[in-house]
Amino acid sequence: MAYDKFNILRTTAVPLPIENVDTDQIIPARFLKATERKGFGDNLFRDWRYNQDGTPKEDFVLNNPKYKGKILVGGANFGSGSSREHAAWAVYDCGFRCVISSFFADIFRGNCLNIGVLPVQVSAEFLQKIFAAIEADPNAEFEVSLEDQKVTILATGESEPFDINDYKKGNMTNGFDDIDYLLNIKENIQEFAKSTPL
Amino acid sequence: MSTKKTLFDKVWDSHVVHQIENGPDVLFIDRHMVHEVTSPVAFLGLKNRGIRVMHPEKTFATADHNTPTINQHLPVEDPLSANQLKMLEENANEYGISYWGLGHEKNGIVHVVGPEYGITQPGATIVCGDSHTSTHGAFGAIAFGIGTSEVEMVLATQCIMQPKPKSMRINITGDLQYGVTPKDVALFIISQLTTSGATGYFVEYAGDVFKSMTMEGRMTVCNLSIEMGARGGMIAPDETTFHYVKGREFTPKGEAWDTAMNYWQTLYTDEGAEFDKELTFDGSQIEPMITYGTNPGMGMGISKDIPNAADVQGGASTYKKSLQYMKFGEGDSMIGKSIDFVFLGSCTNGRIEDFRAFASIVKGKQKADNVTAWLVPGSHQVEAAIKEEGILAILNDAGFELREPGCSACLAMNDDKVPPGKLAVSTSNRNFEGRQGPGSRTLLASPLVAAAAAVTGKVTDPRELMEKELA
Ligand code: SF4
Numbered sequence: 001m002a003y004d005k006f007n008i009l010r011t012t013a014v015p016l017p018i019e020n021v022d023t024d025q026i027i028p029a030r031f032l033k034a035t036e037r038k039g040f041g042d043n044l045f046r047d048w049r050y051n052q053d054g055t056p057k058e059d060f061v062l063n064n065p066k067y068k069g070k071i072l073v074g075g076a077n078f079g080s081g082s083s084r085e086h087a088a089w090a091v092y093d094c095g096f097r098c099v100i101s102s103f104f105a106d107i108f109r110g111n112c113l114n115i116g117v118l119p120v121q122v123s124a125e126f127l128q129k130i131f132a133a134i135e136a137d138p139n140a141e142f143e144v145s146l147e148d149q150k151v152t153i154l155a156t157g158e159s160e161p162f163d164i165n166d167y168k169k170g171n172m173t174n175g176f177d178d179i180d181y182l183l184n185i186k187e188n189i190q191e192f193a194k195s196t197p198l
Numbered sequence: 199m200s201t202k203k204t205l206f207d208k209v210w211d212s213h214v215v216h217q218i219e220n221g222p223d224v225l226f227i228d229r230h231m232v233h234e235v236t237s238p239v240a241f242l243g244l245k246n247r248g249i250r251v252m253h254p255e256k257t258f259a260t261a262d263h264n265t266p267t268i269n270q271h272l273p274v275e276d277p278l279s280a281n282q283l284k285m286l287e288e289n290a291n292e293y294g295i296s297y298w299g300l301g302h303e304k305n306g307i308v309h310v311v312g313p314e315y316g317i318t319q320p321g322a323t324i325v326c327g328d329s330h331t332s333t334h335g336a337f338g339a340i341a342f343g344i345g346t347s348e349v350e351m352v353l354a355t356q357c358i359m360q361p362k363p364k365s366m367r368i369n370i371t372g373d374l375q376y377g378v379t380p381k382d383v384a385l386f387i388i389s390q391l392t393t394s395g396a397t398g399y400f401v402e403y404a405g406d407v408f409k410s411m412t413m414e415g416r417m418t419v420c421n422l423s424i425e426m427g428a429r430g431g432m433i434a435p436d437e438t439t440f441h442y443v444k445g446r447e448f449t450p451k452g453e454a455w456d457t458a459m460n461y462w463q464t465l466y467t468d469e470g471a472e473f474d475k476e477l478t479f480d481g482s483q484i485e486p487m488i489t490y491g492t493n494p495g496m497g498m499g500i501s502k503d504i505p506n507a508a509d510v511q512g513g514a515s516t517y518k519k520s521l522q523y524m525k526f527g528e529g530d531s532m533i534g535k536s537i538d539f540v541f542l543g544s545c546t547n548g549r550i551e552d553f554r555a556f557a558s559i560v561k562g563k564q565k566a567d568n569v570t571a572w573l574v575p576g577s578h579q580v581e582a583a584i585k586e587e588g589i590l591a592i593l594n595d596a597g598f599e600l601r602e603p604g605c606s607a608c609l610a611m612n613d614d615k616v617p618p619g620k621l622a623v624s625t626s627n628r629n630f631e632g633r634q635g636p637g638s639r640t641l642l643a644s645p646l647v648a649a650a651a652a653v654t655g656k657v658t659d660p661r662e663l664m665e666k667e668l669a
Contacts, residue, residue, distance in 0.1 A: 020394070032235050107345060
């Protein structure tokens, strides 16, 4: 389905300085039983966020009112493990439009791009600067410009460019998705299908 | 530009429908496997767009992720799981897709039944909304896991849009030691590369160790490719592959077989073809492996001690948090740690060979009293073989029961959940926090290590039990 257009995001950020955050942590398997894309945000980081009796764990960042914003900042190798797109849905449903890390797992990155959450990969040094800026001031704002492919720590003015291919950039800017594209070249595909051996 | 191509290049390039400049390739998909958990929203998307499945005959659906592993003849109790299963069946019927639901003779874990029925073939592109789709790479196919948006894409257009990954070859030379299984080879590689060491790459496994490996073993290795971050892993098809594939329900027959063979025999990496990265390990140095942390890269030879935070790659605080969760300390030995659960199964180690290996250790012994064991075949075909080969009798005599096929405690979406704090030796693929149930602690290992733990009640080097057997 087509999604919101992404242009410039100027917001505070939520820090999660843990490495290898896998999609089982982002959303545990027992919450994958829905048949519609609704309500996954409630269970984002379920077992880090809530005790088994459902009470919030005070020390988890999402339960700390100091931290809010539309950017989630994670440690290296964010989104590893299971291919469940529900992880990206949960991130989106919780109000995040951008995830920043120094390294993303492939499938999670692709899933984010497919639903309109921008994965921004920065250097390990810049990631530390972002964490430091949030630690110094939880209200510190960041600007993510898709057009300029640049993320800026507004408090210090420091910025770093990030990569995204032109095709995906166009999709995100215009709120298009891949199926729109593929349906447009359907005849090519049908022609190709005739020649496949298997 | 060099005309020498890798196995991966040959298969990928021949499936590119269209190339987008500074963007992804449009890749044609030969086989699409669908299961109940990652497909409902994709089918809903089709409905909303008012479009049909483009190639239902290339699409196969099975129920496995949230199915119970006992009393499958009864209605599924959990209403949410039951609803997902019903949706899959309805969607399969609506769009004319083969559906192997609960109770169907061909039902089983998607990555186990695909190869069993010949849906998986060399040189094919295969996707499924499950990251362990990499399993099918064992046949020289390009196979990888996709998200639900991509499931919808493939249903709608039989294509996917992906940038071509970089290439890596991992060579394992020499012979494996006694008691070292394909699972150990895979856990060893992941421990060397870490869980992100192959991110962005598609891996080819090569060398003597893989040449002499059975198809089941190759599937175990390729299955675990995703655990080092790779999109997938593949092994060039050879006589072992062709022999396995021949005569299965969905494999080509007669003249079509000859045509297919002509294609399949071209599927190898040309001498001199270049990889973006190449690694070589000595297979004889690999020990039976076990994990001690909360990702599959945190593994070591079973006789070793848990490394100190200072000696590992990555951040010390994440490492310590992981050990804290596992309730282990730096420098601990794993041998002798008391365990509570054993899980034999999953698309990693739920095939007949895995049950043979497990039985070879427990034969004539008894399950330890402190251990709850879940033995879950990957499919009905595996279940039937367990019975036919007399393995069931061996297991029963040793105090084990066999459950019905499904993913089970691999992801614990059904009732097979390891309780909080309990320690499980598991032949599955992920030891993430809570993967096998909230608060569960998982040690990943081979079926031999799992069997040794099941009969001794603690982490035990299986070679000890095997050597006694030999003596
Ligand atoms: S056994 Fe585990 S990894 Fe394999 S398909 Fe099922 S849930 Fe996925």
